[in-house]
Amino acid sequence: MWDYTPAVKDHFMNPRNVGVVENPDGIGEVGSIACGDALKLTFKLDQDKRITDAKFQTFGCASAIASSSALTEMIKGLTLEEAEKITNDDIARYLGGLPREKMHCSVMGRDALERAIAHYRGVAVREKEGEIVCECFGVTDVEIERAVRENRLKTVEDVTGYVKAGGGCEKCHDQIREIIAAVRQTTAAETPALSSMTNIQKIKLIEETLDREVKPSLQKDGGDIELVDFDNNTVFVQLRGTCSTCSASQITLKNYVEAKLKDLVSSELVVEEAQAH
């Protein structure tokens, strides 16, 4: 039997906000029955663009249901800009912690929220970035890398607990170990020359730079930017929110985003807008 916190048990036995919001502004669906858990999140905004109502439907174990219930409570009253800052760790902490093997339940919550917000903004939900590493659960290197980076994961078991990768046939364990090693190397190193970095390291650095240097100023104007792909020194991004409809978006892209990345990461980088899917 799992050692669940009183908060997990409470949210499981008495789940809050079950169902589907009527005429929702945002819908986010993640997971599948084969995977063993799935979550459908819907929310409604008020005139001030704050989340006034949020509901969930979840198929899964007690911690999946509790994480979903907690998420709906956490996002009510927030603006989307505030809500999208919620990490899986925030959800787990709200519940007083989750068993390590169950952390993927909180990741599912964050993913559903991300999708629901993307749905509201009218941007196509990003296709999965990167290459599939774990065939059993369809987890990509980028997802694994992100989980390792954000949660400072050290072992394959940690990765399985957070994003499920490696939990099936175990064939990908070596690859996961390599990703962990690569992430740990980049977090340890300063900022090595781009040419000596692996693709994952490059992506990580670009993403960090966007998060730190670019996003805050775009967000001030109600816009946002997401890294979509990286190939041969070309950075593919998607502009979000007000940026996505702004006539000056190309100027923003070249004169601001590309300039920042050239300045802070590498002069070789070119920024392109990703084709909407």
Next chain:
Amino acid sequence: MKRIIYMDNNATTRVAPEVVDVMLPFFGEVYGNPSSAHTFGGEVGKHIRRAREHVASLIHASPDEIVFTSCGTESDSTAIWSAIASYPEKRHIVTSRVEHPAVKNLFEHLAKKGYQITFVPVDRQGRLDLDYLHDHLRDDTAVVSIMWANNETGVVFPIEEIAAAVRRRGIVFHTDAVQAVGKIPVDVQQVPLDMLSLSGHKIHAPKGVAALYIRKGTRFAPFLIGGHQERNRRGGTENVAAIVGLGEAARLAAAKMKTAGEKSSRLRDRLEAGLVSRIPKTMVNGDPRHRLPNTTNISFEYIEGESILLMMDELGICASSGSACTSGSLEPSHVLRAMGVPFTAAHGSIRFSLSEHNTEDDIDYTIEKLPDIVARLRSLSPFWNAEQAA
């Protein structure tokens, strides 16, 4: 104390009061070592001998064919390692796809060591593919290990037929009979097997004691090497109290098997019928015509097993699940997957395993409470809601 309705007897059973009684002296005054030369120790040896006779009698073996071990896993490991050590030139071993981890994980370990493994499949009802087994026996097959009855579904394999086919090819046959012994007749005179594992705590003896039957004449290599105990087949000072307990449990099981089996199968059928008729989209997993009398495995579609168990737990109802989430692994039960049970049902499977200690009240209470639990969880489930909308 909260009411406990225990329906998880394939996981473990309550130690019978009679078993506790016969064990107690060995924690007190009767503490001698049966290997000692003095009478004080030698007296203890007599009790072990009697226990061995009871265990042998339960499966119609001769007492010197019984070796006491510490658990079912040790019995399984001893048998399989012994067989491959006895035939070092043979590099192929056979088992089923639905074995208990005690056998399954050992075979996977041996695969990494270079053994070629054949996993015999089962059909949708959990019945073994006998033709497949026949076709995959080879001259270099060292051992075939196939369970007598499945712990998750209760499906009983035609072990007599399997053993005969394997033996005809001159191959060692071992069966993990941990779930069968004490629940259904097991007769090693009838079934031409070489080795058989049984475990104490599944038949109302304590945990930490089990036995391995080794037919006379079977090549054998010990797993634990040490003292001369168990006629050099298993070194280590005997767990005297537990062995005596296992002896008494075996005696009781032989005496009560028919009545206990009839009672638990009547209760099991009532539980099964009650749940299936009251809860829609519910199915029983496993061949109902060849099943242990005490076991039912029921899938409640579109919901997840751990959630069901936890809600039942709040009401004191104890069962288990083949759901991935209960074990911390991510794949649902390998048994249900091998049977081709769809994911919609495999994740929401619950195993109820009864004993003669269950009552009609237990069953009625469960039938009364479970529909509400399933309905609550389904109201949360996006798949159930989609299914209802369709």
